[in-house]
Amino acid sequence: MLEIFQYGFMQRALVAGVMIAIVCSAIGTFIVLKRLSMIGDGLSHIALGGVALGLFLNVYPVLSALVFSVLSAVGINRLRGAKIFGDLAIAIFFSAGLAVAVVLLSLARGFTVDLFSYLFGSILTVNETDLEVMLGMGIFTLAAVVIFYKELFYITFDEVAAKASGIPVEKLNTLLVVLTAITVVVSLKIVGILLVSSLLVVPVATSLQIARNFRETILSSMVFAIFSVVAGLIFSFYFNLAAGGAIVFTSVITFSIVMIYKKSRRKVY
């Protein structure tokens, strides 16, 4: 057996990583096509505030990050509805989250190492409890996407027509940002706050190069994401690299290769 699978932390990282890949692509497809790509960035920095608060109050940081980002997601959606431009709503919450993190950081210098492990991701710190929490949140998110697939698809493609046909568009928009918040928190420990949003966006961008319909977009971005996560983790293990960086780097390379391949084919035909 490969050496890599003999370590408990690698086994946990691989299981959690595959779950993250699947959830990020499922949610990422909707937010990219709704032109909300920046929301992942916003929510991850808000989550940083939540993590800092958790460390400060000695609460499980994943939990405080979850509460923080889910509440902010609902808030962002409210502001968007109140005619404040979408990006601006994200920027306001983004700033608030970051400010909370920085203030708490200056108050208590003791936990900077822990905070750094969330900022950049650290597969070594993923324990059994973390894994269970991640799997639980991931399965919840996936189940919600499967259950509301047709409605989420409709509001992503054409909000006005969806509303006219009686679909509860506002509630589904709220659901989508809440699921995005959960997805961000699920991914924190492996990929790190700074790189979470890349995993939401890049595999989807790759699959958009080749997919012919919506279902294919989701499924092929899952394939690209799983490949990036597994390959990234293997690289990080053998070359001693930060896992998050290796994963996102792999996914960007994959994107480039697929794009070049597509361009070259177009020239031939």
Next chain:
Amino acid sequence: MDENIIEMTGVSFRLDGLRILEDINLEIKRGDFLGIIGPNGAGKTTLLKIMLNLIKPTSGEIKLFGEDIRRFKDWYKIGYIPQHALRFDPNFPASVFEVVSMGRFSKKGLFKKLGKEDLQVINDALETVGMNEYRNRRIGELSGGQQQRVFIARALASQPELLILDEPTVGVDIAGQKEFYDFLEKLNHEKKITLVLVTHDIGNISSRIGKLACINKKMFPDCHPEELFGYAPEGMKFVHHLHGD
């Protein structure tokens, strides 16, 4: 069949103090084919959005299928083809089949997957608009006229009793328009679908339309558009003819 499908009484709409619509009274009966015509900014799209409960009027009463709009639930009975159904991102990865299947979603309700009978209805809708052979194509790859037909198929997939079309012939050439009105007439006669169509272009109004109303903030039923807007472009003659002048 004299049942009122839409009944509007004294409907007004104001936005930031501006009068967009004033005292609109309108009755649409089952089987009608009504054209609503008015210049740009006359409030046509606003009127349609009020009918669809997308925006709420400042005052007035609206009944859909005899039911107050605030209590109306059967939205699948109304097919809506928005102005620029062509407004979506041409790179959106949705196949023709997927777009048409959206028409079933509301009827199906939450938590339920599409079944065999839904697929049958979707196939029929694709056949009706002649787009079945394009079912696996990406919607953005099609021409404007073809996309329009796909959006009509989506509306038909909810098996509507009323079809509301906002500027449906924008960007469609003359031959395409004739074909399109033939098609609408067929829906009206054979499938007994009530039709409401809105346009700003008098030249686009066909003699096939059964009733004509003009709108410019207020409603002018049975009007002669050129009197109202001060011009009479080509194609107006048959409107006169239509009204027995």
